Amino acid sequence: MSDPLTLENGANIAVVGGGPSGSFFTIFAQKIAGMIGKKVHVTIFEGKDFTREGPSGCNRCGGVISELLLQTLALEGINFPETIVQRGIDSYRLYTSDGDVSIETPSHEKTIATVYRGGGPKGTFSSQKQSFDQFLLSLAMNEGALLKPVRIEKIIYGGRRPIVVTRDKEEQEFDLVVGAVGVKSKTTDLFETMNFGYRKPETVTAAISELEMSSAIITEYFGSAIKLFLLPVKDIKFAAMIPKGTYVTVCLLGKNMNSHSVDQFIGHPLVKSVLPPEEKFSIACRCLPKMNIQAPENPFADRIVICGDAGSTRLFKDGLGAAYITGKAAAKAAILQGVGEEDFRQRYYPVYRSLMHDNVFGSILFTVSEMHKKSAILTRAMLRVVKKEQTDAESKKILSSILWDMFTGNERYKNIFRKSFNLPMQVSFISECARSFFGRRA
Numbered sequence: 001m002s003d004p005l006t007l008e009n010g011a012n013i014a015v016v017g018g019g020p021s022g023s024f025f026t027i028f029a030q031k032i033a034g035m036i037g038k039k040v041h042v043t044i045f046e047g048k049d050f051t052r053e054g055p056s057g058c059n060r061c062g063g064v065i066s067e068l069l070l071q072t073l074a075l076e077g078i079n080f081p082e083t084i085v086q087r088g089i090d091s092y093r094l095y096t097s098d099g100d101v102s103i104e105t106p107s108h109e110k111t112i113a114t115v116y117r118g119g120g121p122k123g124t125f126s127s128q129k130q131s132f133d134q135f136l137l138s139l140a141m142n143e144g145a146l147l148k149p150v151r152i153e154k155i156i157y158g159g160r161r162p163i164v165v166t167r168d169k170e171e172q173e174f175d176l177v178v179g180a181v182g183v184k185s186k187t188t189d190l191f192e193t194m195n196f197g198y199r200k201p202e203t204v205t206a207a208i209s210e211l212e213m214s215s216a217i218i219t220e221y222f223g224s225a226i227k228l229f230l231l232p233v234k235d236i237k238f239a240a241m242i243p244k245g246t247y248v249t250v251c252l253l254g255k256n257m258n259s260h261s262v263d264q265f266i267g268h269p270l271v272k273s274v275l276p277p278e279e280k281f282s283i284a285c286r287c288l289p290k291m292n293i294q295a296p297e298n299p300f301a302d303r304i305v306i307c308g309d310a311g312s313t314r315l316f317k318d319g320l321g322a323a324y325i326t327g328k329a330a331a332k333a334a335i336l337q338g339v340g341e342e343d344f345r346q347r348y349y350p351v352y353r354s355l356m357h358d359n360v361f362g363s364i365l366f367t368v369s370e371m372h373k374k375s376a377i378l379t380r381a382m383l384r385v386v387k388k389e390q391t392d393a394e395s396k397k398i399l400s401s402i403l404w405d406m407f408t409g410n411e412r413y414k415n416i417f418r419k420s421f422n423l424p425m426q427v428s429f430i431s432e433c434a435r436s437f438f439g440r441r442a
Helices: 020-035 067-075 132-142 186-192 215-221 261-266 269-274 319-337 341-347 349-374 376-391 398-408 413-419 423-437
Strands: 011-016 040-045 087-089 091-096 099-104 112-114 146-148 152-156 163-166 171-173 176-179 202-205 207-212 225-230 236-243 247-254 282-287 290-294 304-306
Touching: 011 020, 011 171, 020 040, 020 132, 020 319, 040 132, 067 112, 067 319, 091 269, 091 376, 091 398, 099 376, 099 398, 132 146, 152 186, 176 186, 176 319, 207 261, 225 269, 225 349, 236 261, 236 349, 247 261, 261 269, 261 282, 304 319, 319 341, 319 349, 341 349, 349 376, 349 413, 376 398, 376 423, 398 413, 398 423
Parallel strands: 011 040, 011 176, 040 146, 091 225, 176 304
Antiparallel strands: 087 112, 091 099, 152 163, 163 171, 202 290, 207 247, 207 282, 225 236, 236 247
16 A cells, blocks of 8 residues: 555654744644644754753844744734844944945834844843744744754654654654754754755855943944945955844854954944944854855655755845745645645745745845945945935835845845836936046035
């Protein structure tokens, strides 16, 4: 008798990784199964404790939740308590070598949230602080999932069903194994060695640090704005300073990031000019996480599916949004269609591939951004157009919204790319380029 590649009532699912993609998969798998009268048993394997402060609970992320994700999750009935949100963000301040400009949220609402993915830097313990990842994991457990705080030793694949073996040598057979792991975690190696064609994503290294300073100092120097930097500094493509409770998260994206990158960035004259005096802050911690820049082509097989950072995610932005998209899509495919390779190809891969396709447009947009960063003429023109838009109540603020969506991850790159061809905005931008070229000042 053939083994049907469907999840029957009472099926067992292993989710390897308790971060956002694993939690989102679990939440939606259980909800969808319940809607069609099925019961599935989900076991989440996660060795990290997201409530712990410092590296042991950290998920190495800037911790910005986009407007789009906040609104989407609210429609799903997922609303964040005040203890999750460290600070509401209503604007970005963009700094360049030729000036700076403030870009306000188009909706004029503080809907962007900054959070700690884990327990935060050491010494941040507070009854008023809660881990974003732990909150989602708790929601998954409230839906009925079982959490096993152990790491996986290996996954045996080749029989009727995959068998998960933990480090304490416990073995369990599952109807489906979901890989919701970090892009370069040791657990990702397990899926490569299963020989179904999965390979780790191509990555770049980011540099992240937490600057400790008082809440009053953060309010004085940052308010409710994220500081962004487009500076002609070698290897740094993009830099952000994200205010939270009593810390500011520094995120550097680019090439050849190392343990000295943050120090060099903080030492840049422009950056020093917008920070408080050195005696009023200190570097509490730092890390060099890997970021997915090229999704693998084979994220599934019979009874195996990969989602989140180890699969397809958004280029440089909104990894949490991508975790929601892929986690929910994988859950819908598994519960409503089946857990065979062809089932995932039909119902999951189109969503997975759409993120890959969108990242092509993102790559083009970041290349254009790099050109602006290196050209004084383009930088001045951009700043002038944005300043005009921000001060004109009747302006449609096309360039401002393009930059806002690029910074926040609030819109698909494809849609941002299309918006960049707006004719009036292009005419205004070219006019400002000409003014800069011929040396005339506004």
